[in-house]
Amino acid sequence: MSELVEIVDSLENKISKVLHKLELQAQANSKLEQELQVLKDKLVEANKSAKDWEEKYDSLKLANSMLGSDTNKTEAKLKINSLIRELDHCISQLAV
Secondary structure, three states: OHHHHHHHHHHHHHHHHHHHHHHHHHHHHHHHHHHHHHHHHHHHHHHHHHHHHHHHHHHHHHHHHHOOOHHHHHHHHHHHHHHHHHHHHHHHHHHO
16 A cells, blocks of 8 residues: 555656646746747838838939939939829829
8 A cells, every 4th residue: 555655646746747847838938929029029120120221222212313323314214204104193083
């Protein structure tokens, strides 16, 4: 009977250790999920910032080409034509 008690005690100890490890893993998992969310938020912000800088760069490039830069005259003409087409489309929508 004493042997059976020892086996039960041993099993209780092992189960207790497993449950403790499970709790530690759950806490670590929770912490990693929080870190992941923070990193995702930073990535979204970095992508937004990169897009903003890209738009600023394109605007600057267009402004430089309008100031007489020979390198981007064709691009400026295409952009102006595109803007004119957009305006024409808006005007036609208003006329309807």
